[in-house]
Amino acid sequence: MSEDLLGGGLFDPEGVIDREAESELFETMLALGHDARVLTVSDKGFMGKSTLLKKFEYRCQWITPYFPVSLTDIDANRLDDQTPFGLVGKIRADISDLSFPKFDPARDAHAGQDFSFFAPATGTGIASASSVSGGVLAGRIGTVIQTPSATIAPATSATWTLDMDRRARERCVEAFFEDLRAICADQTVVVILDTFDNARLELQQWIVKVLLRHHIVDERFACDRLLVVLAGRELPNLNPALGRRLQSIGVLSSWDKEHIRSFLQKQGVDPSDVAIDFVQELLADGKNLLSALSVARELRRITT
Ligand SMILES: Nc1ncnc2c1ncn2[C@@H]1O[C@H](COP(=O)(O)OP(=O)(O)OP(=O)(O)O)[C@@H](O)[C@H]1O
Numbered sequence: 001m002s003e004d005l006l007g008g009g010l011f012d013p014e015g016v017i018d019r020e021a022e023s024e025l026f027e028t029m030l031a032l033g034h035d036a037r038v039l040t041v042s043d044k045g046f047m048g049k050s051t052l053l054k055k056f057e058y059r060c061q062w063i064t065p066y067f068p069v070s071l072t073d074i075d076a077n078r079l080d081d082q083t084p085f086g087l088v089g090k091i092r093a094d095i096s097d098l099s100f101p102k103f104d105p106a107r108d109a110h111a112g113q114d115f116s117f118f119a120p121a122t123g124t125g126i127a128s129a130s131s132v133s134g135g136v137l138a139g140r141i142g143t144v145i146q147t148p149s150a151t152i153a154p155a156t157s158a159t160w161t162l163d164m165d166r167r168a169r170e171r172c173v174e175a176f177f178e179d180l181r182a183i184c185a186d187q188t189v190v191v192i193l194d195t196f197d198n199a200r201l202e203l204q205q206w207i208v209k210v211l212l213r214h215h216i217v218d219e220r221f222a223c224d225r226l227l228v229v230l231a232g233r234e235l236p237n238l239n240p241a242l243g244r245r246l247q248s249i250g251v252l253s254s255w256d257k258e259h260i261r262s263f264l265q266k267q268g269v270d271p272s273d274v275a276i277d278f279v280q281e282l283l284a285d286g287k288n289l290l291s292a293l294s295v296a297r298e299l300r301r302i303t304t
């Protein structure tokens with residue numbers, strides 16, 4: 001995982017060099033200009049994927065028309081709760097302006113260990129929870145979460161079992177998607193997931209099989225205006241599964257000399273024309289931005 005060479009702090013969109021082509025593609029997706037609802041961004045390390053995603057987030061938050069947006073780095077070292085429940089909770093917190101009438105009470109009931117809220121299906125008209133298959137939460141869709149059944153006494157924390165916890169979390173995830181589906185019927189929502197390749201395998205599988213397959217591709221359960229952006233150094237080949245729903249950026253666009261000059265200047269290096277040519281060659285040879293920057297700094301050190 002790269003550190004912010006720009007020095008951390010608040011994101012400054014003016015510090016981002018280029019990325020016009022990528023932004024244009026994103027803009028077309030925001031306008032629902034074609035069928036694609038998933039954008040993948042893959043490239044090697046230190047090439048600017050996370051920077052691009054922050055630019056996307058900024059665009060959604062600060063430029064009209066605005067779009068509800070959630071950006072999450074799902075690296076296992078950064079997103080503590082690597083379960084679907086953990087991820088949807090983070091997304092919901094990011095899009096706090098929206099209303100989640102099913103998810104919010106379910107989440108609160110889970111937090112309060114009130115299992116009566118998650119009454120079992122038998123005799124209550126409540127559909128079953130997500131099933132676990134092959135180690136992956138398959139995420140059954142369409143479950144209705146109802147108010148507590150009178151026949152079931154509220155569980156106290158002393159009787160809150162791991163199984164109850166698992167089932168309650170599954171119901172919360174189902175409720176999240178019911179709400180999201182209702183929201184996305186007439187509103188575009190953008191979910192951006194960074195560092196896909198460093199998430200736990202189970203979460204990666206859930207993202208592909210449940211988030212993308214059920215909620216983007218499968219027309220029975222799709223959230224119509226949900227856009228998902230996935231980034232990582234290595235991404236699975238989603239083309240066969242997603243087809244017309246997928247747009248891919250395989251490699252970020254290469255920079256001309258002026259882009260390189262601006263990049264180096266923003267990093268505090270005032271480059272000579274020779275240094276710019278050299279950096280351009282390094283990038284063309286497959287070196288990343290960090291290596292190119294180190295070389296430019298070294299060149300500057302030995303020539304001054
Ligand atoms: N378009 C850009 N304009 C200016 N600086 C950039 C740009 N892209 C990347 N950088 C600089 O390069 C550093 C590395 O970029 P970034 O973290 O976005 O790479 P990454 O592809 O996400 O890397 P990793 O695979 O390690 O996560 C950033 O901290 C930023 O300072």
Ligand SMILES: [Mg+2]
Binds near residue numbers: 050051194
């Ligand atoms: Mg990154």
